[in-house]
Amino acid sequence: MTAPGGAHPPLVALDGVTRVYGAGHVAMWALHGIDLTIGRGEFIAVMGPSGSGKSTCMNILGCLDTPTGGTYRFGGADVGALSRDQRARLRRHYLGFVFQGFNLLSRTTALENVELPLIYRGMSANRRHARARRALEAVGLEGWAHHTPAELSGGQQQRVAIARAIVTEPALLLADEPTGNLDSARGHEIMELLTGFNREQGLTIVMVTHESDIAAYAGRVIHFRDGRVTDDAPAHGGA
């Protein structure tokens, strides 16, 4: 597999990507030909009305789904040509996910949740614990390692999810409405955290949001409508 660390190809390159659900006259075009290039270190907010294809696009970027047409190159590798296992390995090594609904394992401590991706990487227990603890520290939860999701607030749960996403030091972090389930103050805390990772570690982030004050943290805002990119511009306002 081509390591997406090479200098030349952009991290993400979508070329005429379409995604069609169903076939024939029930075919539903969720994406109508997306051209998009994302460079390393960018922080992108994706906005658009409900049903405009944002999540569909995120799934493709996250290698959870493959385009119906067009090509998606991740670090130069054609994702459409990869097998299910190869895409799983790509996710394991280069991608991090943060979801609106947190998606932590219930009845499992914060530390064990954060460790999970490292277990699949086959890391030894000692190194795994150390890294998971560092990630929890980075999201400000050093005292909460042994708490289960049920014992954590929504904001804290989302921090655990972020720790789980960044513990592998991914090349790209994908966040689909990460503040969607949080109140405004908690949402801004999460955004401070993500902005920090982007600025200090150069983490590339693509984030879907419905709120313009959240989008304002990003360096670039892309608007979707009916499966097309209608606007792609540097953010105004600013953090």
Add this chain to the structure above:
Amino acid sequence: MFRNALLLALREIRRNVLRSALTTLGIVIGVAAVITMVTIGNGATAQVTADIASLGTNLLQVRPGQGFPGHGGSRSSAPPFEVKDADAIADLSGVAAAAPTASQSVQAIYGNLNRTTTVTGSSNAFLVTRNWRLEAGRSFGEGEVRAGKSVCIVGATVRKELFGGQNPLGENIRLGKLACEVIGILSPKGQSGFGTDQDDFVLVPLRAFQRRIAGNTAVRLIFVSAGDGVATEKVKADIERLMRERRRIAGNLEDDFNVRDMQEIVGALTGTTRVLTALLGAVAAVSLLVGGIGIMNIMLVSVTERTREIGIRLAIGALEREVLMQFLVEASVLSSFGGLAGIALGLGAAAGGARLLEVPFLPDPGIVVLAFGFSTAVGLVFGFFPARRAARLDPIEALRHE
């Protein structure tokens, strides 16, 4: 990869103790049933064998007719023996003793106490052939047997029921029309492998029995003991030849009597208990299979319940075969834990059951190992289908699952 799967599986089991316990319940019960049945069955078989061996391995039984005791009985057309037949057998070389016997169920009365018991008429040879010792008193005198004196030797149960703590020696009891003096007490033998109380028994001289109880001179059973170091096969053949002669059976006709040695009797009886053990074991094995289906059922439900968890694992980068492996390991760890619990439970139940049924507790390591192996295999086999289903889930769909 296996170590990771084991780690993840153990975490998952610990995470949901109740679900795990329910998953294994069927296996626990199935294994426990198999272990209990087979262990008690083994004990019963051993008990029967030991009981019969206690009769003496050099014992032979000669009966009129061709049937096997307990399998239809003697044919009524075959004439009974006489005392002279037993005397003739006793004179054969290689025969240590031959005891002509006749038995009947009779009411024994002492004072205002009574008990229906088995009364057997025979001689001292009966005690020799049956390897039965006296606990107190004496056996019959030569003259008492010949004359058919009114004396008797009582078994432990009769003694307890009629005399309680009192010394019965020298007391008179009534056996139907026969009033006799108790001269001896037999040492207790306990339950026989057939489930009857061997100590519920009174021995009287054969003559007295024939005159006062039976009213005829029929001898329906002769116990013979072969001398030390004499093959029972040879004695058996000699008896058969002798009896054909005495009963004037023409060369081409079948015997109208039968001679059984203990090997045959042991074989027939333990054969029966073995078949029973196997049958019970088979029934229990079916419950083990049902336990396996239970595992599959709950694992399938849990795959649905855990769809989102599987989605998370897949999104994070778990390979299809890693999820498969985790679920398989979970299933087999659960079922082998269930197997262990079932073994413990089954051995416990078997120990209790053995005490209750008064048979020895004889756990068979082979069946324990087999049950454990089988339960683990059940987990693997029945865990496979749910595991594959989990592994093939679409991560997007799985994540969206509520």
